[in-house]
Amino acid sequence: MIELRDVKKRLGSRQILDGMTLSVPKGMNFVLMGPSGSGKSVTLKHVIGILRPDAGSVQVDGQEVPTMDRTQLMALRRRMGYLFQNGALINWLSVEDNVALPLREHSKLGRGEIRDRVHEVLKMVQMDHAAAQSPPSISGGMKLRTGLARALVTKPEYVLYDEPNAGLDPIISQQIHELIVEVRDSLGVTGLIVTHSRACAVHCGDRIGILDHGKLGLEGTVDEMVHSEHPLARAFLGGGSD
Ligand SMILES: Nc1ncnc2c1ncn2[C@@H]1O[C@H](COP(=O)(O)OP(=O)(O)O)[C@@H](O)[C@H]1O
Ligand SMILES: [Mg+2]
Structure with missing residues (x-):
């Protein structure tokens, strides 16, 4: 289980995370949506310990990530795959x-x-x-x-996906979504997926959370979120959105 509790993080002059609380139970794909620059990638970086919170707690399976030493972080990263935006290949x-x-x-x-x-x-x-x-x-x-x-x-037991279909056409995106679902169902991997795409969220997700002003403004099952009248749900999951 990945668990962030009341995480605060300031970068430069901006309060990026401001009370971010999120939990991803084992075996689930949790989709994190939100405007560009709202702190989605920053959230993922806290989970693998690239960034440390100013306040609050970041835990993986009950272990506090920010206080891990180098050896513990290496062990954590063996258990956690990270799919970077655009693959980030050499x-x-x-x-x-x-x-x-x-x-x-x-x-x-x-x-x-x-x-x-x-x-x-x-x-x-x-x-x-x-x-x-x-x-x-x-x-x-x-x-x-x-x-x-x-x-x-x-x-890995966990995979963090950062915008897995950014820049891909709908057909290729669909293939990636199917792979992400297969990774969960066949390999039992727990996923935290950052995406702008409604199709990705609905196809791959079990739960969806929307980042708004540094914290989750709304969270629920895919079904709840797709049918919600909340303005955040309409903005990211409404019929007109991709
Ligand atoms: N290492 C950093 N130093 C200063 N500012 C940063 C750093 N990383 C990210 N930011 C800023 O934090 C904000 C959130 O970034 P990010 O999490 O990458 O957004 P997104 O939700 O689009 O993934 C952005 O305004 C970005 O410029
Ligand atoms: Mg990002």
């Missing part, structure tokens, strides 16, 4: 080597074991045919699938 490494990176950094597996694991996870995201290609030569959807493979290669 251009001069092949698809295969990008996916192998977390294992080379965080595991003691031998070369052969790493290769096997990398191909297993590339197969899951249907990228095994493109293992030798380099990121500049593949499409946006393929980059994202590679990023997802890299997030999954350590067999």
Whole structure:
């Protein structure tokens, strides 16, 4: 379980998080929506300990993240995959080597074991045919699938998805949504998904929360949120929104 309680965070002159409280139960996909610049990525960075709160608590399975030392943070990050916006691949490494990176950094597996694991996870995201290609030569959807493979290669219990379909067309987005659902249902991964997209939220989510002025302004099941008359729900999940 991921749990933020009353988190406050100031960056520069702005109070970005101001009483942010959110919990993601095991096995669920929690979707976090909100305007651009409202602190969604900042929230994810607190969960993996890249940022520390000024006040409040950030816990993963009851362990306080901000007070973890380096070793504990490394252990946490082995259990937590992070899918960055646009995949964030390294251009001069092949698809295969990008996916192998977390294992080379965080595991003691031998070369052969790493290769096997990398191909297993590339197969899951249907990228095994493109293992030798380099990121500049593949499409946006393929980059994202590679990023997802890299997030999954350590067999994490949690995956944090930052705008998994930004810049992708609806058909490719739909494939990514299906993968995210498969990751939850087949691998039992707990997900925290940041997105602007109504389609992503409705397809992938179990619960949806909307960030407003530094805290969750509204939260509920997908069904509750889609049918809610609350202005925040209408703005992000109404018929006219994507
Ligand atoms: N390391 C940082 N230093 C200063 N300001 C930051 C930093 N990271 C993010 N911000 C600011 O915090 C706000 C929220 O950022 P972010 O969480 O990335 O927004 P989004 O909801 O679009 O993901 C933005 O105004 C951004 O400029
Ligand atoms: Mg962001």
